[in-house]
Structure formats: structure tokens, C-alpha cells
Amino acid sequence: MWAYHEVFYQIYPIGFCGAPLHNDGKTVSRIRRLDSWSAYLQDLGIGSILLNPIFESDSHGYDTRDFKKVDCRLGTNEDFKFVCESLHSHHVKIMLDGVFNHVGRGFWAFRDVQEKKQASSYKDWFHINFDGDSGYQDCFWYEGWEGHFELVRLNLQNPAVVDYLLECARFWIKEFDIDGLRLDVAYSLEHNFMRKLRSFCENVKPGFALIGEVLFGDYNLIVNEEMLHSCTNYECYKGIFSSFNSMNMFEIAYSLNRQYGPEDWCLYRGKHLMSFVDNHDVTRIASILFNKAHLPLAYGILFGMPGIPCIYYGSEWGAEGVKAPDNDYALRPAFDEPHPNELTDFIRTLIAIRRKSDALCSGGYRNVVITNQQLIFERRTENEKIFVAVNASESQYTACSKELRGNYTELLINKEGTLSGSLDMPPYSVQFLLNL
Known part of the structure; x- marks a missing residue:
């Protein structure tokens, strides 16, 4: 895979492109802004872009009106085809947000039910009770996603709904040549639906990737050979920033070992969960860390740990944004152009190191040294061993372990040395030591 x-x-296109918050019905080719970032993404070393919803919706994108039409606020299908061709020409694959659990009240099939009530051919596409009423006075009750009645839950046990969504996936592959889907609220989706989607997409485009949004629970339930290739690793997302803010590296070390460690009981060995330090739903890492000196260290853990690293647009240069109690607008800004800095250069180096490393992409995980403010862990395959060492303290620290032996190359600065049972860790430092 x-x-x-x-x-x-990851980019949230409606915010990134500076589109109106609510659908104004005006077609403006804002999505082409992505074309001007293609070369930047290639230079950064990005292998795939993950786009949050781009299809016609009522407001934020997750309230879909039409799965086969690019949101008019972003442009046309032809505009997006142009963008896809540009990204692919810069060796950047494309993953779209598949919002299959619910639609907006403006979705064409739901509008038909509003008009025709029980006579609608689409009444069984949703969870509807004609003996009740909704808060919108539709003269029928329907199930909204987690109590949000602007998001109308689809009935994924209805074969007609499943066939329609599969046909939409085929359409996106054939029209835009996309390479994968991120499944919104995958924890709410029918398991049989995800099985059908996996088989269907693989037949249409071999190697098509499916990554689910999961906030909690056992990731093995949906990340397996029959369903999804990966899902979001919220446990380690929390563990990364919390470990730095509480100066307790035991937290992230525990989570990583629990998930990927060498013991038989560890949960996700051999799997590749999507790892991140922020995204479109949470406060940006530069705003949530108490100590800004920990920012590059957080990315050091992100690129050193098992999983598929995902960067949220703008965070690679330290953009800030705090989640509000009632909206996410501050998390989803428009940037006229990239603003790379030293942090961006550091992340570019991390990406290049990971791209060449079998151990960092596929190796096992083992904790070597853990203190409140320092963490050293090992990533290892049969062919390669790398120590990732992080010192969150403002003071130098010397870590001691019988494991720290042998010749090495420090990959971040391309410096060779020898370990004799200890490692000097400068203040606020990250080291990637390739054991020779």
C-alpha cells in the first residue's frame, strides 16, 4: 500500500480558498489556488494531499447537496480536474473526504422526501418516522448525526443507498483519477458498507487507499484486510502534545508501546495508523503547546513513530489557530501563499529521512530510555535500526542504556559517531541515529 x-x-479547501462560509450559489474558481501550491508540496516531499470536502454542500462541506458536483464556491468539475492533473504531475497523490454517513438538508434525495413525503421513492434512504416531526417542521421526524439535524443520516443498510455511494466513488476515480478516500466519521459507518467499498474501489483502481476518521475504540475493528487500510490515531495525537505540556514523556511512550510495542499484547503491530499533531477539528499544535521550543520536537516524534504522518496546512511553518466553543473558523484560514521558515526546513528534512528509511516506514517499536523529560525509542527492521531521541528539557541530558552501543550516523545533521552505552542529548533536541 x-x-x-x-x-x-491535509487541506480544508473551503477555508483554504477563502470561500464564503455558506453556499451563496455563485460559481468562483477558487480551487485552482491549489495549483500554485503543487511545486511547494513536491519540494516539501509530500506524497499525497488529503482534501476535506469539495462537493456541493449547504455550508461547511459535510452537509452534502450533490456528490458529483464540485462546490460552486470552489469552482467547477473542470477546475478540479485541472488541479488534480497539476498535483499528479508534481508526484502528489490525491485523497478526497468521503462523507458517507450523512448529507445536508439540501441533498437532492432528501429534498424529494420533503416535497413528496411518503410518496417519495427515496424515503427509505434515510431513517424517517412519518408519525413525528423535526425541528425544521418537515412533517416527519428523521435521524440526524449525533443530534445534528442539519446532517441527515443515510440508511447504509439500504442497497440502493450503497449502490449510489459506490457509483459516486467510481465517478470520482474516473473523473478526477483520485487515489484514495478519507472516510468521515468511520466509527459510525456500517461495517458491511466499508467491506463493499474496499472491494469495489480495489476493483476500479488497484491500490486505492481507504483511511477512516476514528476518535476512540479499538482500531482493529475497521483497520483490517477486509475494510480500511488505516485510521486516525487520536490516542497518540493527544499523547504527543500532552507529554510536552505536562513534561511527562511516559504518556506518549506508554501509548506508542501499547499500540506498536514488541509484547504479544500490543494492539496494532504491523499496522499503519495515520498520525498527526493537529488537523481541521482541533487547536493547532503551535497554539496548544505551552513551550514553543517543543514545536520541532513534536514533529520529531511524529516522524519517528510508527504510522503515516499527516501535516495540516500552515502548521509546518507554525501557524496558530484555537478551536472555538461553537465553530472551527480559526482553524481553517486562507493563505495566499506558503510561508516556509526554519520549522518548514526541519520538517522537509524529516520527510526526506523517513522517505528513505525502511525502519521508519515499517519497523517495529521499542522504548529504550524514558524519563519525565527525555525519550529514546528504537525503530527496527531486519535491515535497519534507528534510535529516535528527544530531550524536552532546557538542559543537556546524558542518557544511559546498554542498548546505546555501536557506530551511528545522526541523520538530521549527517554526522557520524560511536555510542558506548550513553548518549548526550542537547537541550530541546531531536536526534535520529542510524545504527551502522
Whole structure:
């Protein structure tokens, strides 16, 4: 699976392109702004872009009106085809947000039910009770996703709904040549639907990647040979920033070992979960860390740990954004152009190191040294061993372990040395030591 060896770059297009918050019905070719970022993404070393919803919707994109039409606020289908061709020409694959659990109240099939009520051919596409009423006075009750009645839940046990969604996936592959889907609220989706989607997409385009949004629970339930290739690793997302803010590296070390460690009981060995330090739904890492000196260290862990790293647009140069109690607007800004800096250069180096490393892409995980403020872990395959060492302290620290022996190359600065049972860790430092 190609996704296991790539780094993803996530963009929320409606915000990124500066589109109106609510659909104004005006067609403006804003999506072409992505074309001007293609060369930047290639230079950064990005292997795939992950685009949040781009199809016609009522407002934020997750309230879909039409799965086969690019949102008019972003442009036309032809505009997006142009963008896809540009990204592919710069060796950047494309993953779209598949919102299959629910639609907006403006979705064409739901509008038909609003008009025709029980006479509608689409009434069984949703979870509807004609003996009740909705808060919108539709003269029928329907199930909204997690109590959000602007998001109308689809009935994924209805074969007609499943066939329609599969046909939409085929359309996106054939029209735009996309390479994968991120499944919104995958924890809410019918398991049989995900099985059918996996088989269907693989037949249409071999190697097609499916990555699910999962906030909690056992990831093995949906990440397996029959369903999804990967899902979002929220446990380690929390563990990364929390470990730095509480100066307790035991937290992230525990989570990583629990998921990927060498013991038989570890949960996800051999799997490739999508790892991240922020995204379109959470406060940006530069805003949530108490100590800005920990920012490059957080990315050091992200690129050193098992999983598929995903960068949220703008965070690679330290853009800030705080999640509000009632909206996510501050998390989803428009940038006229990239603003690379030293942090961007550091991340570019991390991406290049990971791209060439079998151990970082596919190796096992083992904790070597853990203190409150320092962490050294090993990534290893039969052919390669790398120590990732992080010092969150403002002071130098010397770590001691019988494991720290042998010749090495420090990959971040291309410096060779020898370990004799200890490692000097400068203040606020990250080291990637390739054991020779």
C-alpha cells in the first residue's frame, strides 16, 4: 500500500480558498489556488494531499447537496480536474473526504422526501418516522448525526443507498483519477458498507487507499484486510502534545508501546495508523503547546513513530489557530501563499529521512530510555535500526542504556559517531541515529 510510505498534507479547501462560509450559489474558481501550491508540496516531499470536502454542500462541506458536483464556491468539475492533473504531475497523490454517513438538508434525495413525503421513492434512504416531526417542521421526524439535524443520516443498510455511494466513488476515480478516500466519521459507518467499498474501489483502481476518521475504540475493528487500510490515531495525537505540556514523556511512550510495542499484547503491530499533531477539528499544535521550543520536537516524534504522518496546512511553518466553543473558523484560514521558515526546513528534512528509511516506514517499536523529560525509542527492521531521541528539557541530558552501543550516523545533521552505552542529548533536541 503506497500510503504506508508517504507523508500526507491535509487541506480544508473551503477555508483554504477563502470561500464564503455558506453556499451563496455563485460559481468562483477558487480551487485552482491549489495549483500554485503543487511545486511547494513536491519540494516539501509530500506524497499525497488529503482534501476535506469539495462537493456541493449547504455550508461547511459535510452537509452534502450533490456528490458529483464540485462546490460552486470552489469552482467547477473542470477546475478540479485541472488541479488534480497539476498535483499528479508534481508526484502528489490525491485523497478526497468521503462523507458517507450523512448529507445536508439540501441533498437532492432528501429534498424529494420533503416535497413528496411518503410518496417519495427515496424515503427509505434515510431513517424517517412519518408519525413525528423535526425541528425544521418537515412533517416527519428523521435521524440526524449525533443530534445534528442539519446532517441527515443515510440508511447504509439500504442497497440502493450503497449502490449510489459506490457509483459516486467510481465517478470520482474516473473523473478526477483520485487515489484514495478519507472516510468521515468511520466509527459510525456500517461495517458491511466499508467491506463493499474496499472491494469495489480495489476493483476500479488497484491500490486505492481507504483511511477512516476514528476518535476512540479499538482500531482493529475497521483497520483490517477486509475494510480500511488505516485510521486516525487520536490516542497518540493527544499523547504527543500532552507529554510536552505536562513534561511527562511516559504518556506518549506508554501509548506508542501499547499500540506498536514488541509484547504479544500490543494492539496494532504491523499496522499503519495515520498520525498527526493537529488537523481541521482541533487547536493547532503551535497554539496548544505551552513551550514553543517543543514545536520541532513534536514533529520529531511524529516522524519517528510508527504510522503515516499527516501535516495540516500552515502548521509546518507554525501557524496558530484555537478551536472555538461553537465553530472551527480559526482553524481553517486562507493563505495566499506558503510561508516556509526554519520549522518548514526541519520538517522537509524529516520527510526526506523517513522517505528513505525502511525502519521508519515499517519497523517495529521499542522504548529504550524514558524519563519525565527525555525519550529514546528504537525503530527496527531486519535491515535497519534507528534510535529516535528527544530531550524536552532546557538542559543537556546524558542518557544511559546498554542498548546505546555501536557506530551511528545522526541523520538530521549527517554526522557520524560511536555510542558506548550513553548518549548526550542537547537541550530541546531531536536526534535520529542510524545504527551502522
